[in-house]
Structures are given as structure tokens and as C-alpha cells.
Amino acid sequence: MHCTICHAPADIFATATILSKYKVAYFRCTGCGFVRVEEPYWLDEAYSSAITGSDVGLVQRNCQMATVAKVVISLFSNPAGRFVDYAGGYGLFVRLMRDAGFDFSWYDKYCANLFARDFAAGEPTGQKYDLLTAFEVFEHLTDPVVELDRMLAFSRNILFTTQILPEPAPRPGEWWYYGLEHGQHIGFYTRRSLELLARRLGLNFSTNGASMHLFSERRLPQPLFFGTARYKTARFLAPLFRRESLVAADYRKTTDSSPYGRES
Secondary structure (H helix, E strand, O other), X not given: OEOOOOOOEEEEEEEEEEOOOEEEEEEEEOOOOOEXXXXXXXXXXXXXXXXXXXXXXXXXXXXXXXXXXXXXXXXXXXXXXXXXXXXXXXXXXXXXXXXXXXXXXXXXXXXXXXXXXHHEOOOOOOOOOOEEEEOOOHHHOOOHHHHHHHHHOOOOOEEEEOOEOOOOOOOXXXXXXXXXXXOOOOEEEOHHHHHHHHHHHOOEEEEOOOOEEEEEOXXXXXXHHHHHOOHHHHHHHHHHHOOOXXXXXXXXXXXXXXXXXXXX
């Protein structure tokens, strides 16, 4: 097997049992350290529900990511611009961001949009968004380069999360992020592998050193991104960037398009 990111040889790194029944091999790139599973033949079963039942922290993480995104967008993008949440799940993050005054749309091919139904993005037609968010997506990708090409059709700036693989690399059973119980996590990134991905795309790479990262057209001051793209810092900074909520405007849009018309 060869690495999908840097094309260096990938050697067998470990084996583990996924979904309590499938014995699976993990390969590690000899160049950039990227770890991925063998061909993931179990994914149809793993995604019998788009959101795994063990994900009890889903709401908490969406609230935390919204706080960080408000600060990152305010400091490094155009807060009055247009944004899209890629693989947006139930639409909770989009609703949180619109509540906070940021013009976000939702895009997801596989999950029901429960919270942002009137704000779904269509397929990209050449009009770019100022920034795309892809939270908890990268570790699910069978081919990150192909999927990133799809994301870039929406925007050349991608704010995303994925846990950086520790050094030395833990084996399955030694790190919770492998997600053996649900089988949906199939790729695990080192900082080096993310840097190479950005370079391959002609973009700049910034990171908070843990789980929040940015591919961007312009080079950013890394120490500033490192310090502000963290929840513990962002929760204190977010009130400084308060915007007028879109709740009232969204309500008007929703009721105007309702078959029952507007309230009198």
C-alpha cells in the first residue's frame, strides 16, 4: 500500500477488531506518518446511522466549535461574508452560527438536515464561499485528496478539525480516536501529513497544535492562530466579536416561504 497523501510506501502498523467483529489492518506511511485502515469494506454497516450512537458529546462539541469559529472568522476572514459547513450533519452548527450572525449554509450528502433546512447549499457553480468548515470530517475520508478537491470547489479556505496523531504513534486500543466501536474513523493525520496536503493544494497551513486547523490562501501569523483557535481562549474573545443575530431574518424567510403564510 502507498500513502494517498505523499505516495510513500505504507507498512502494516497494527491490527485491531472493528465493530467487535472485523479484524482490520492499519498501515502507516513511511514518509509523512499518516495512518489509515485497509480498504474499509465495513462502512455500510458503520454508517447504518449517519451519527454514531456513542457520540454523546455531539451537542457540546458543536457549541465549542461555534465559539472557536466565531473568533477565527472574525480575526482571519470576512465576518460579513458567506460560509458553508461541509458534511454538516444535522445542521446544528449552521444554526448556531446563524444565531450568532454569520451567514452559514449547510451541505451534506448523507445526513438529514434537521436544524437548517432553509439554508442548504447546492452544488458549487463557481461562486465561492469566503470559508468552508469541515468539522470532524477528515478522519472519515477514504481518499482525502479527492474529497479536498470537492471542498475547494466551494472555497479555497478550509477550517477543519481532526485530532493530530500523537508521537510516538499509539496503536488501536491505546488511543480513543481510532473509534473501534463505531468503525467510522479510517484516517489519522500527523502534522507533517497535513502540511504536505496544504502544500499539494497550493495553500498555507495553520494549526492550534491539537485539533483545529486551517488551509488558507493567505499566510497567517501562526502564533496568533495557535493561541486563538482554542476553545479556552476563544470563549473569552468571542464576546468582542458579537454580531447581530440572523434569527429574526431567518424566521421571516422561513414563514414567508411556508405554505401556511405569515402570522398576522
